[in-house]
Amino acid sequence: MATYDFIFDGLGLREWCDKDATAGPMSMADLLAQGSGKGADGGTDAGGGSSGVSLWELPFPSLDALNKACPAVARTREVTKGVESGFLDIKDSLKVVLDPVTQPLSWFLEGALYAFQTTPWFIMIPLLLAVVYFASKSFKLVGFVAFSIFFLAFIDHYNFAMQTLAIIFVCALLCVLLGVPIGIAMSRSDTLQRMTIPVLDMLQTLPPFVYLIPLIFLFSVTEPKLYGIAIILYAIVPVIRLTDLGIRLVDKEVIEAADAFGMTDRQKLYRVQIPLALPNIMAGVNQTIMMSLAMVVIASLVSAPGLGVLVLRGIRNLELGVGLIAGLGIVLLAVILDRVTKAALARVNAASAVQRNS
Amino acid sequence: MNGAAAMEKTVKLSIRNLYKIFGPDPRRALEQVRAGVDKPELWEKYRHVLGLQDINVDMKNGEITVIMGLSGSGKSTLIRHVNRLIEPTVGEIVLDGENIIEFGEARLRELRRKEMSMVFQHFALLPHKTVLDNAGTARSVRGEDRSSYEKDARGWLERVGLGGQEGQYPHQLSGGMQQRVGIARALTSNAPIMLMDEAFSALDPLIRTDMQDLLLELQTELTKTIVFISHDLDEALKLADHLVILKDGMVVQQGEPQEILLNPNDPYIVDFISDINRARVLRVRSVMDTGLDAAPAVAGTVDADATLESVIALSGGDTALSYAVKRNGTHVGYLDMKKLVRALVPTAAARDGMRNAKRRSPG
Ligand SMILES: Nc1ncnc2c1ncn2[C@@H]1O[C@H](COP(=O)(O)OP(=O)(O)OP(=O)(O)O)[C@@H](O)[C@H]1O
Ligand SMILES: [Mg+2]
Numbered sequence: 109m110a111t112y113d114f115i116f117d118g119l120g121l122r123e124w125c126d127k128d129a130t131a132g133p134m135s136m137a138d139l140l141a142q143g144s145g146k147g148a149d150g151g152t153d154a155g156g157g158s159s160g161v162s163l164w165e166l167p168f169p170s171l172d173a174l175n176k177a178c179p180a181v182a183r184t185r186e187v188t189k190g191v192e193s194g195f196l197d198i199k200d201s202l203k204v205v206l207d208p209v210t211q212p213l214s215w216f217l218e219g220a221l222y223a224f225q226t227t228p229w230f231i232m233i234p235l236l237l238a239v240v241y242f243a244s245k246s247f248k249l250v251g252f253v254a255f256s257i258f259f260l261a262f263i264d265h266y267n268f269a270m271q272t273l274a275i276i277f278v279c280a281l282l283c284v285l286l287g288v289p290i291g292i293a294m295s296r297s298d299t300l301q302r303m304t305i306p307v308l309d310m311l312q313t314l315p316p317f318v319y320l321i322p323l324i325f326l327f328s329v330t331e332p333k334l335y336g337i338a339i340i341l342y343a344i345v346p347v348i349r350l351t352d353l354g355i356r357l358v359d360k361e362v363i364e365a366a367d368a369f370g371m372t373d374r375q376k377l378y379r380v381q382i383p384l385a386l387p388n389i390m391a392g393v394n395q396t397i398m399m400s401l402a403m404v405v406i407a408s409l410v411s412a413p414g415l416g417v418l419v420l421r422g423i424r425n426l427e428l429g430v431g432l433i434a435g436l437g438i439v440l441l442a443v444i445l446d447r448v449t450k451a452a453l454a455r456v457n458a459a460s461a462v463q464r465n466s
Numbered sequence: 467m468n469g470a471a472a473m474e475k476t477v478k479l480s481i482r483n484l485y486k487i488f489g490p491d492p493r494r495a496l497e498q499v500r501a502g503v504d505k506p507e508l509w510e511k512y513r514h515v516l517g518l519q520d521i522n523v524d525m526k527n528g529e530i531t532v533i534m535g536l537s538g539s540g541k542s543t544l545i546r547h548v549n550r551l552i553e554p555t556v557g558e559i560v561l562d563g564e565n566i567i568e569f570g571e572a573r574l575r576e577l578r579r580k581e582m583s584m585v586f587q588h589f590a591l592l593p594h595k596t597v598l599d600n601a602g603t604a605r606s607v608r609g610e611d612r613s614s615y616e617k618d619a620r621g622w623l624e625r626v627g628l629g630g631q632e633g634q635y636p637h638q639l640s641g642g643m644q645q646r647v648g649i650a651r652a653l654t655s656n657a658p659i660m661l662m663d664e665a666f667s668a669l670d671p672l673i674r675t676d677m678q679d680l681l682l683e684l685q686t687e688l689t690k691t692i693v694f695i696s697h698d699l700d701e702a703l704k705l706a707d708h709l710v711i712l713k714d715g716m717v718v719q720q721g722e723p724q725e726i727l728l729n730p731n732d733p734y735i736v737d738f739i740s741d742i743n744r745a746r747v748l749r750v751r752s753v754m755d756t757g758l759d760a761a762p763a764v765a766g767t768v769d770a771d772a773t774l775e776s777v778i779a780l781s782g783g784d785t786a787l788s789y790a791v792k793r794n795g796t797h798v799g800y801l802d803m804k805k806l807v808r809a810l811v812p813t814a815a816a817r818d819g820m821r822n823a824k825r826r827s828p829g
Contacts, residue, residue, distance in 0.1 A: 365590035368549055369604045369655070370579035383594045459594065 110176035112169055125178035135172040136184045199325060206326060210333045213340075216278045217332035221413065224274035225267060232270070233257055240444075244451030252447070256440045265415065265437045272414030272441060275407075276400045279339040283396045287344045288389065291351025292377070301352065312345045316406045324410065335407035342403045346395035354388025355381045387457045394449040401442050415441070475526040478691045479548065479659065484521040484557030486543055486715075489514030492555045505714045517543045518715045521557070525708070528689035532702040532723075535712035541695045544712065545663050548693060549582045550574055561659075579608050583652035587664040589644045591636040597623065597647050598632035604655030615654060622650040626680065642673035649677075653684070662694045666701065678704055699738055703727075703747050711735055724752035728809065736812070744810050745775040753809040754791045754799040762788040762800055770798055774806055 116125050167173045174181045224232070233254070240253045260269045294301045319338045327334040358381050366376045382389075408416030415434045422431015487495045487508075495514035505516040518540050525531045533541050546552040547559060550566065558565045566577060583604060591600045598616065599606070601623055605615035623632055626646040636644055645665065652660050666674045678701060685692065696702045702709055703723050710720040711734075718732045727748060730736045751770040768777050770793040781787050781803055789801045 359590070361586050361588050361590040362592065364551060365584065365586055365603075367551055368578060368582070368584040368661075369607050370575045370577075371607050372575065375607060380592065383592075 110173070111167060112174055112177040115169075115174075116178045121178065125180045127180065135175070137172065139185060195322065195325065203326060210327075210337060213278075213282070213336040214331055214333040216282070217275060217336050220274040220278045221271055221332075224270040224277075229261060229266060233261075240448050243448050245455065246451055249447055249451055253444050256444055260437050260440065263433065265418075265434070268413075268415045268418060268434070269437055269441060272401070272404055272416070272438075275335070275339070275404050275412060275414060276397065276445070279336060279343060279400045279404070280393070280397045282336075283340055283344040283347055283400070284393055286340075287347035287392070287396070288351050291348045291389075291392075292355060292381075294348065294352040295355035295381075304348070308345050308349060311341055316342055316403055317409075320407075320410055329411050332412075335404070335410050335412035338407055338410070339400050339403040339412075343396045343399040346399065347389070347392035350388045350392030350395075351385065354385030354392075357388065358384045387453065390449070390453040390456050394446065394453060397445050397449055398442065401438070401445060405438060475528055477524045478527040478562065479525040479693075480558075480560040481521050481523045481525075481544075481547070482558040482560060484518055484544075484547060484559070485555045486517035486540075486547065486552065486557075487514050487555045488517050496555055516715050518547075518554075521717055523710055523717065523720060525691055525693060527691055529707035530685065530692040530694055530705050531708045531710060532694045532696055532706035533710045533712060534696050534699065534702045536697060539712040540715040541697070541712055542663055543715075545661050545693055545695050548659075548661055549578050549584065579604065579655075581657055582659045582661060583655040583657040585645070585648045585652050585660065585662040585665040587667055589636070589641075589648045589668075591644060591647055591651075593636055595635075596632065597628065597634050597636065597639070600636065600647050601632075601650040601654050603651055604657070618656075619650065619654045622653045623647070625653075625684070626650050642669050642677065645669060645677065646680075649680075649684075653688075658690055660690050660692045662692065664695050664697070667697070674701070681705065699742055700747075703742070711738070723747075724749060728752060740812055743775075744812070745778060746773055748774045748809055750774065750777060750789075750791055750801055751793070751798070753805055754801045755805070756799040761790075762802070764788050764790045764800065766790070767792055768801060769793065774809065777801065777803075777806060 116122055171182060171184045171187070175183045227235075236257065237250050237254055241247070241250050244250075257266070257269070260266055290304070294304050316338070319341055323334050323338055327337075362380060362384065363376070366380045371379065404412055404414060405416035405419060408414065408420050415437045418434030419431050419438070421427060422429075422434065485496055485499065486492075487499065489495055489512075492514065495508060495512050495516075498508060498512055499516060499519060503511070505519075508514050508516045521544060523531070523533075533544060535541050543552060547554055547557075550559075550569075554567060557567070559567055561577075561581065566574070569577060592603065595603075598619055599612075601619035602612065602615040605618070606612070620629075620632060623629060623646075626649055628643060628646050628650065631639070631643070636647065639647065645668070648665070652662075666677050669677060681692075682705065694702075694705055696705070706723045708720065709723040709726055711718050711726070711732075713732075713734050719726055719730065719735055724747075726735065727739055727744065730739060749770070750768055750772045753774065754770070765787040766780065766789055768780065768789045768791055770791050777789065780789075785803045785807055787803045789803075790797060791799045791801050
């Protein structure tokens with residue numbers, strides 16, 4: 109029989125094992141074998157193995173292997189099934205709360221997509237260039253951005269690029285609006301910092317695809333907030349981290365001076381901590397924008413419009429040219445966004461060039 | 467300075483029975499300290515740092531109190547208790563008859579805004595604000611707008627020698643200039659008490675002497691109550707009306723600086739003062755005789771505040787002479803050159819081997 113029979117025999121559990129031997133779900137091996145189109149037989153040995161195997165091939169006593177010896181033991185698939193049904197059970201109550209809370213996100217995204225696309229190009233492009241100039245005060249950069257946008261428009265990617273920009277605009281803005289206050293709160297409380305950092309670590313290390321799985325169950329794929337949430341969860345981390353870090357790094361003696369002159373907490377925050385943390389906060393905003401861009405491409409899997417859709421088409425239909433040109437568009441957008449925020453950051457740094465010298 | 471006028475001044479700020487222990491359970495450690503455990507032992511056995519131990523200091527209105535001691539002796543800890551940047555374990559800080567340790571948050575803030583200003587070792591200016599705005603910090607924190615403090619701020623910046631540089635940013639100034647901004651900031655606040663934690667220690671010696679002169683000059687007009695921290699004896703002797711010497715969180719001696727120089731009560735202090743040029747620091751008034759009935763034959767007249775060095779130069783090194791001592795034209799006593807020379811001999815304890823344990827702090 110199976111490798112681990114001796115355990116259950118030894119413990120005198122044989123009877124319990126065989127009593128309610130039911131078919132149960134497939135083992136993981138069977139599931140994967142089925143997925144890859146092979147026969148279920150091919151995988152069975154991997155799970156249990158006959159008692160004749162050498163010691164070399166001793167399978168790890170996993171749930172599936174033990175199940176082979178004793179059908180009463182649950183299989184791994186039952187664990188994943190359990191997680192799934194557990195999630196489905198709380199899904200409805202979760203939706204009751206999350207749906208209304210996140211509804212504005214859908215509106216923002218729809219509004220921004222509408223505004224970016226319906227504003228005629230001859231208004232939109234100068235407007236964007238004006239923003240670039242305002243942020244960077246550099247004509248060279250304005251020239252580069254103008255060239256890039258005209259190029260994208262010339263090859264008929266203007267609309268897709270605007271969709272992508274609209275989504276990034278909304279998501280990055282919300283990241284900053286939510287992330288900066290969270291970062292400030294973290295900088296003030298060590299307990300909160302200790303509790304938040306593992307969550308941030310998790311958000312940052314989870315592969316982006318993994319976010320999408322529970323979100324797909326929670327929201328319908330037709331709702332913009334589905335990808336909005338995925339992008340925000342992924343991109344908010346740096347702005348939180350760097351706000352917290354920036355405020356904690358503010359010179360202790362300056363904080364002491366602020367206290368000694370009787371500043372209230374609010375005065376301290378607005379007059380000292382935020383201005384002195386601004387270079388770090390801006391570095392966080394830069395990273396947040398770049399991560400939004402990375403995620404907005406992935407989010408086209410769940411119906412986010414924009415250049416990512418073309419990339420996806422390129423992969424699905426093996427349309428090499430479509431995919432590559434869209435990829436080039438994404439690179440251009442990335443360079444533009446990075447250069448503009450870096451230029452703004454450099455200006456902030458110059459304005460407070462500062463502490464290091466004093 | 468240096469208590470020339472013997473007029474009695476009122477006590478402005480008084481620190482009473484102050485203890486500060488750093489650690490997780492300072493109250494329990496306090497019992498050990500009261501039972502006689504000293505700083506190293508408290509750390510060895512109980513893992514608490516004894517910051518300050520039974521501090522009693524009276525600071526008089528209009529005087530400069532200098533707190534001095536080696537690194538780690540608790541100077542910064544002590545001055546930060548005065549505006550409660552650090553809370554004491556036990557003890558009182560009495561300002562104009564009120565114990566400020568009992569003040570609630572709002573009153574404490576009021577106190578910090580109106581009664582006290584502080585000058586920091588590393589200046590602690592706001593790097594993103596102009597010199598003018600920095601000077602006006604205290605006033606703008608109180609809610610005044612620029613028009614109401616601008617004139618004062620400009621005036622003080624002018625006074626400390628920064629006229630015309632109001633629009634610059636701190637990083638555009640040298641260290642000495644930045645500290646002038648720090649002083650202008652403290653002065654613009656109009657607070658009667660000024661706390662200065664090693665305010666001149668980060669400056670190079672020439673600028674430092676400059677700043678000391680500036681402070682003394684300002685003090686003759688303003689007569690603020692100043693608490694000044696220093697680890698430099700020359701600086702302390704130059705500025706102090708009242709000198710407090712700290713060691714391991716304890717006051718080892720306090721009083722008029724000349725008095726401490728002539729009668730040090732602890733080997734630690736002897737060690738401290740053994741390096742200085744006594745002739746340059748001691749004054750005629752500290753070694754003259756006031757009680758003589760029969761006037762000796764005098765070789766001339768010297769001022770009570772003259773240094774002994776200047777009298778030696780005057781006498782040409784002749785120890786047989788005596789001088790009449792005058793203050794503001796009135797006769798106050800006689801100075802015997804032999805007594806003068808005796809005052810220059812370092813106190814006995816100085817030869818008791820303390821010199822080889824040379825532990826003066828740098829700077
Ligand atoms: N927050 C703290 N926690 C623990 N120990 C402290 C703390 N602050 C100060 N101490 C200790 O208190 C003692 C006095 O420190 P303080 O900073 O007052 O010294 P100082 O006389 O100002 O020295 P320096 O001349 O180096 O500035 C030192 O032994 C120091 O280690
Ligand atoms: Mg100190």
